Structures are given as structure tokens and as C-alpha cells.
Amino acid sequence: MSTSIAILAAGLGTRMRSKRAKVLHRAGGLALVEHVVAAAREIAAAERIVVVTGHQSADVEALLRPTGVSFVRQDPPLGTGHALACCREKLETSSGMLMVLYGDTPLLSAATLQRLFETQERAGAAATLITTALDDPSGYGRVIADQHGNVEAIVEHKDCNAQQREVRTINSGIYCFRAELLWRHLSEVKPNPLSGEFYLTDMAAILRGHGHGVRALHINDPAELLGINTRVELAEADRILRQRKTNELMLAGVTIERPETVTVDPGVTAGMDTVIEPGVRLLGNTKIGEDCRIGAGAVIESSVLEDGVVIGPYTVITNSRLDAGANAGPFSRMRPGAHAGPNSHIGNFVELKNTYLGAGSKSQHLAYLGDSKIGAGVNIGAGTITCNYDGQKKHPTTIGDGAFVGSNSTLVAPLEIGAESYIGAGSVVTENVPPGALAVGRGRQANKPGWVEKRKKKSPATTD
8 A cells, every 4th residue: 555644743852951942953963853754755756745834834844855855734724633624635535554653753664664564554453553662651642552552542641540650551542543534534633622623532532432443553662653743852862863873873884983973864874884982973964985994073064085095083074075094183184175096195284175185195283275276296385385365366376286385384376386397495486386486585694693693782680
């Protein structure tokens, strides 16, 4: 059977105490609702997924539009039953199964959703709901089921008698319905007399009243069903998601020292025998090859590291690339567009921006290289800078293979430095340098013997 999915994501989330819609808060490197959509897309085509938006709907829709899902708006918000009713026009013609998920449950896995679908399909019931057991179920609706998993009743906490309050099995609110029966009977949900809202939980009793069965799928791990309502719960979800990701990498052959200190986003990959030291942050869609080492405290975002790359501690790399055997750090920075060629070296307090550093080239200390193309086997001395910005435009610097740039050189772009040329230390270079030439651009040194003694006689030292 085909599966359609409605994701309810219209709520304000007042307990988050935030100006931002709850489902836009991030855990594990993604917004809460992005996790839910990702799980949904593993079991249903994007065109069969509808997200119900409300508070800050434009922002939620802009975030999710690249995934290909569609949207309906719930305005005003009148409960979960009303939210699902808003999907009728888009989903009523869908046959098969209809799942109802929530945009604030980021830990729910695609494997559990597949189990839910299979349980519903085998049972032939009108609906299957996910349940779990809590040590303290206070505040949750209790699910009363027989020994065969047939749901007899869902009782809200405030309506439970003493015996029912002892039940630890709670309703997660996550359902899989037979779509035809859902749409036939959804209009029978009536507004709650106290809140005026329409609650989807009423559907269990409505379907049973029409002689249809409702089943329960019990999940042993309550954390998977955690709905995020507070910043405390958000932090816990982030911890669990991060742990899942580091476990995934370690099981694939990556060594992570003190994984509880490491932050890895969902889109990150790393090859076998790579070592990740404590405090590292791997963000975005970073791709790391085999046999790499990432030093303590390094931050790498949306970058590519090929095999055998070594990153020293506290190096920051963003939207950049390091070819096989390259070495960067400690304390170096690669800004967007930086590219370190094979076996190149970028040392401490060296910054690259929109620059290619050729194979085997090195800049070991205290340099800024911007908008540059640097050939193979080049040495960049300490203190070298490319002056690539004239206050209005950026200008390029090109350095040929095998060139030697002396320490404390200032390269004023646009500039071409030929292959095998030398730049004398301390030079300000404003004109192109031919291949094989020596360029010296500095004032001539003048020594004045006895100058210090003469100065002392003119200005005697004073003491307090």
C-alpha cells in the first residue's frame, strides 16, 4: 500500500520562551522539523508529504521547500484534529495509509515509521498508534489495551480513575490510519467543551464506535518519542542525536577520542582510520577521507578533506578543500574558496581566502593569502601578506612554481611573480617579477656608528 504523511508543525511553542517557532529550533545540526521530514521521506515520496504550518509559516515553508514536500496553513490553530482536517484537500484522494507525525519529535526514526506501517498493514485495523511506557506518565493520556494489543480506550490524565493512573503506557499521538476510514469519520471529531479545540485522540473512540479495530505499537525507547517543549528537552535531543552520529562514525571505522565532546552534523562523512580528537566540530556537509587526523578544537564546516590530511588543533576551515596529504594548523584559518593542494602545508596563524596553494607549497607562519593562485613547491615566508583589496575592488596575485617569497613581504595586487623567482625579505612588491629574477623592494639600510652614545649625551637619563 502507498503511504501519505501529514506532519503537524503549526504550533507556537510558548514553553520554549522564544520569538522563533518551536519547530525551527535546532538539535543535532538541523531544525527539529527537518529531522521529521527526513525520516518521513525515507518511507514516502516527497509529493505525498504535507506539512501543516501556522506560526511563522513563511519561515518554516522556506526552510523545507527544497525537500519537495507541500504545505497547508492552519489559521487559526484549533487543535490536532483541525490541523489534519486542513490536509483534506491535498490528501483525501490518497489511498492506502496516512501517517500523522509532529514537527517537534526529531528523534523518531524511519525504522520505527516502517514498523508502524507494517504493523498497521498486517493488522487490518482502522488505525495503529505508537505507545511507550514512562516511569512517570503524569500529564499524558493513558492507553488501555488488551493482551493482543487492541486499544480499548485512550484516557486523558485528568479523566483517569485511580486504577487507570497506575497505567504507564502513554499515547504518543503518532498514528497510521487507513486513509479511507480516516477521511470518512474525521468530521465526527467534536470541539472540546473547555478549549474549543478538535483533538485527534478522539478518533480512536470514533473508529471503535463504528466497529473498527485500533492497534497499538509499543516502542521500548521512550526517548525516540520525545516531543520538544522546553530548552532543557532541546538540549537532551541534541545530545542524543549527536551520540547517534558519533556512534555511526565509530562503527564505520573512525576513532573518536572522547566522543561526548565532539559535535558532528548529520551530513558529515569520514573514512576508515581517521582520528578525531576531543572538542572537534564537524559541521554542514563536510567530507573527510581515510587516515586523516583532526586536531583538538578544530572547527570544519562544509569542506572536503581527502585521504591523509592532518589538521592541527584549533584550526578553522569553512567551505574549503584540502587535497591528499595536506597539512593545516595548528591555529590556521581557511576561509571560503581556499584550496590546499597535495602535500601542502599551512602553518600556525596563516589565513587563506579564495586561494589555491599548490602541491608541496608551504606557508608555515603568520601570513595572509587572499585571492591568490600559488604554484607548486612555493615557499611563503613568515609575515607575508597579499594586499588584494584597494578599497573598492579585489585583485589577484599569481605566484609561479618554485618561487621563494621572503619573510615579511608585502605583495600588492594585481601582481604576477614568475616561476623560480625570489622576493627579498621585507620587500614591498608592486610590479610583476619575471621568472628566475630577484626582486628587492625596500629602503637601503644605513648604519650610524656611535649614534646611541651621542643621543645619551643630548638627553641624560632621569631618575625618580
